[in-house]
Each structure stands twice: as C-alpha cells, then as structure tokens.
Amino acid sequence: MDNIEAENGSQTEGSTEQAQDVDYSQSGGLSGRLVQLNCSVAISSYQSGFLYNLGCDPKGGLHLHQAAMAKPMGLSYDGNGGLTMAGGSALVQFKNVLAAGEQINNTFDACFMPRHTYLTGGLDAHDIGIGTNGAPIFVNTRFNCLATVSELHSFEEVWRPSFIDALISEDRCHLNGMAMINAEPAYVTAVSKSNTIDGWRDRRDGGGVVIDVSRNEVVCEGLSMPHSPRWYEGQLWVLNSGTGELGVIEGLEGGMGHFVPHVFCPGFLRGLAFYKGYAFVGLSKPRYKRFEGLPLDQKLRDADSEPWCGLQIIDLAKGTCVDWFRIDGAIGELYDVEVLPGIKTPMAVSPGSPEANDLITFNKDI
Numbered sequence: 001m002d003n004i005e006a007e008n009g010s011q012t013e014g015s016t017e018q019a020q021d022v023d024y025s026q027s028g029g030l031s032g033r034l035v036q037l038n039c040s041v042a043i044s045s046y047q048s049g050f051l052y053n054l055g056c057d058p059k060g061g062l063h064l065h066q067a068a069m070a071k072p073m074g075l076s077y078d079g080n081g082g083l084t085m086a087g088g089s090a091l092v093q094f095k096n097v098l099a100a101g102e103q104i105n106n107t108f109d110a111c112f113m114p115r116h117t118y119l120t121g122g123l124d125a126h127d128i129g130i131g132t133n134g135a136p137i138f139v140n141t142r143f144n145c146l147a148t149v150s151e152l153h154s155f156e157e158v159w160r161p162s163f164i165d166a167l168i169s170e171d172r173c174h175l176n177g178m179a180m181i182n183a184e185p186a187y188v189t190a191v192s193k194s195n196t197i198d199g200w201r202d203r204r205d206g207g208g209v210v211i212d213v214s215r216n217e218v219v220c221e222g223l224s225m226p227h228s229p230r231w232y233e234g235q236l237w238v239l240n241s242g243t244g245e246l247g248v249i250e251g252l253e254g255g256m257g258h259f260v261p262h263v264f265c266p267g268f269l270r271g272l273a274f275y276k277g278y279a280f281v282g283l284s285k286p287r288y289k290r291f292e293g294l295p296l297d298q299k300l301r302d303a304d305s306e307p308w309c310g311l312q313i314i315d316l317a318k319g320t321c322v323d324w325f326r327i328d329g330a331i332g333e334l335y336d337v338e339v340l341p342g343i344k345t346p347m348a349v350s351p352g353s354p355e356a357n358d359l360i361t362f363n364k365d366i
Contacts, residue, residue, distance in 0.1 A: 009067035009350055021330040022048075024064065030323040031062045033313065037276055040110075040340045042083065042348075043311060044072035044271070047333040051085065053346040054311070054325060057107055062325075065108070067348040074128035074138060075338040083112050083338070083348075084136055086125035091118040091136050091149065092351060096343075097361045104347065110340070112348040114356060118149045124171065127228070127336070129180040137185055139178050142171055146178065146185055146213070159185065162216045163193045170197035179229035179236060185213045187236055189226040193218070205242060205294055210249055210257070220249045220257045224294055228272035228282075228336070239269035239281070242294035244307075246272070246281055246314065263314050265321070266305045268296060271337035278322075279314040280339055283307070285332035309334060 040055030071088030208223030224242025271282025
C-alpha cells in the first residue's frame with residue numbers, strides 16, 4: 001500500500017482537532033492510476049470543514065492537501081482553472097493562479113485561490129454548476145429551487161419543481177442534486193415530492209425522484225434518497241444513496257424512466273464525477289438518523305460489510321472498483337467529488353486565511 005502525505009492549509013480549531021483524529025489508507029494502485037489518467041480529485045466534506053485535494057507528489061507518492069472551508073458542499077470544475085464551491089453561507093469561485101510549469105514549494109502545480117465570493121446566507125446550497133453566462137447555478141435546498149446569484153438579494157430563483165407551490169424557506173422535498181448539460185441544468189434529484197415543511201424525512205425510502213428540468217416532470221421515481229445526477233456519454237447516472245448503488249436511468253426517451261443499478265458501494269453515496277471511462281464515487285457512513293432505516297442497512301448485512309467513508313474509482317467497462325481512498329476516524333461524511341484533469345498536485349487557499357493575505361499574484365507579461 002502506498003504511503004500518503006497529508007498536508008494542511010489554514011484550519012479552524014475544530015478542523016485541526018478532527019485532522020489529528022483521522023487515518024487515511026488507499027489501494028496500492030491509486031497513485032499510479034492518477035498518474036496514468038493525468039488527473040487529481042477534489043473532495044468536499046461539510047462535516048470536517050475541509051476541501052480535500054487528492055493528487056500525487058513529484059516523487060509519485062499520494063498527496064492530500066486539506067484547506068479549511070465553511071461547510072463545503074457542491075463542487076464544479078470548468079476545465080480551465082476555475083473551481084466553484086457551494087459553502088455554508090457563500091458561493092466561492094477559485095482560480096488556479098499558477099501558469100503551466102510553475103510550482104509552489106516544488107510540489108503543487110495548481111493553486112486554487114478564492115477570487116469571487118457571493119454572500120448568499122444559509123441556503124443549504126447543495127450541487128452547483130456554471131451557466132452559459134458564467135454565473136453559478138446551484139441547488140437552493142432551503143427554498144426548494146434552482147437559483148443563481150443576485151446583485152441585490154441572497155439569490156434569484158431560476159426553476160422550481162411543479163409540486164412545490166411557493167418560494168418559501170421550508171426544506172420540503174430536499175432538492176439536492178443537479179445534472180448540467182451544455183451549461184444548462186437538465187435533471188435534478190429530490191428525496192421526495194413533499195410539499196410540506198420537512199416532509200421529505202418521511203419519504204426517504206422509496207420517495208426519491210428524478211425531474212427533467214425543461215419539462216418540469218418527474219422522469220423516475222421510487223428511489224431512496226437519490227443524489228448527484230450526472231450526464232455522461234449520453235446517459236443519466238444517479239447515486240441511489242439509500243441503497244448504496246451507482247446506476248443509470250433507462251427509458252428516458254419514453255418519458256418515464258427507471259433506475260438500473262450497475263455497482264454497489266459500501267456506503268451512503270454522494271459525490272460523482274466521470275473521467276476516461278471511470279466513475280469517481282464518494283462514500284459516507286450512515287451514522288445519523290436521516291441515513292438509518294434504509295435498504296442500505298440490509299445490503300451491507302447481506303455483503304457482510306461495514307459502511308466506510310472515502311472515494312472509490314469504478315471501471316465502468318468492468319463494473320468494479322479498481323482503486324480506493326479511505327478515511328477512518330472522526331470524519332465519516334463527504335458531499336461532492338470533482339475530477340481535475342491535467343493537474344497532478346493541487347492545493348487550495350482558504351478565504352480569509354494568512355495564505356490568502358500573503359500570496360500575491362499579478363500579470364507578469366505587462
């Protein structure tokens with residue numbers, strides 16, 4: 001098994017304590033696979049308050065950089081140095097400030113600096129993407145809608161499910177996931193179709209739906225706490241979190257589709273990204289009441305397995321996990337996963353940290 005070097009950026013007191021009570025392990029081939037794919041991975045954990053950047057150091061070993069963030073949730077990478085994150089009360093847009101061939105500390109070939117912050121207040125924002133105009137579009141879970149930023153207000157509503165009758169501060173259906181196609185929101189996931197405050201908690205098993213945004217119609221139902229819909233290679237992939245399954249929605253061309261599982265992973269699944277025929281899946285431990293009493297419990301017993309927290313890389317052609325990264329100890333919940341192509345060893349800088357104050361960059365060509 002490879003050794004892993006974990007490096008911390010600026011931290012809060014709580015995140016420092018948690019970082020000391022965490023153990024990391026990984027498959028023997030993980031670093032080699034990341035080198036082969038020429039990519040790294042960003043992972044968010046609202047529980048730890050860290051944005052993790054998992055890559056390889058110049059010597060080929062695994063490297064984990066941790067930057068403290070306020071409740072990091074949804075992640076979106078634009079492929080051109082821009083990483084956007086939904087946080088506790090703000091959306092933060094980071095930019096990689098390093099030019100090709102530049103490094104920090106002879107290690108990091110990408111440094112994501114916070115460059116734009118949109119203060120939204122506590123909207124419980126989940127998945128996030130970038131629209132055609134370059135502005136963030138995010139799942140506003142607290143108000144049961146998709147939203148974008150506003151120059152005046154906390155948000156501007158973009159879309160809402162047809163079964164939600166008012167724009168109101170009540171998490172009714174637990175809208176959470178969003179699949180973008182050509183910089184437009186195409187599909188979303190919700191835990192239920194409930195139209196009463198907190199109604200989704202009573203529909204966690206079997207109440208989950210996928211909604212076609214353009215038609216504003218449910219196109220798949222009967223799911224268990226679905227998350228992280230993603231469009232890849234002409235198919236809509238979804239994490240059926242309450243069963244621990246990665247699968248696709250088939251039959252969409254007929255209007256109403258159905259979920260077809262492809263792989264079982266031992267955890268409550270959230271966070272999904274695709275790259276070069278591989279799915280990068282985030283796993284969490286179902287520790288709290290909202291995650292208990294789901295089909296996942298029995299599936300774990302049937303597999304004689306315990307749930308765990310971390311990342312699994314699934315070979316889609318084989319339908320099996322080929323590499324993994326595991327977190328044990330004080331951290332048991334992740335939210336999102338994003339692949340960073342062409343970046344070997346990334347780091348991120350926390351807004352308001354000493355590093356953000358001290359790292360000055362400018363255009364050297366002028």
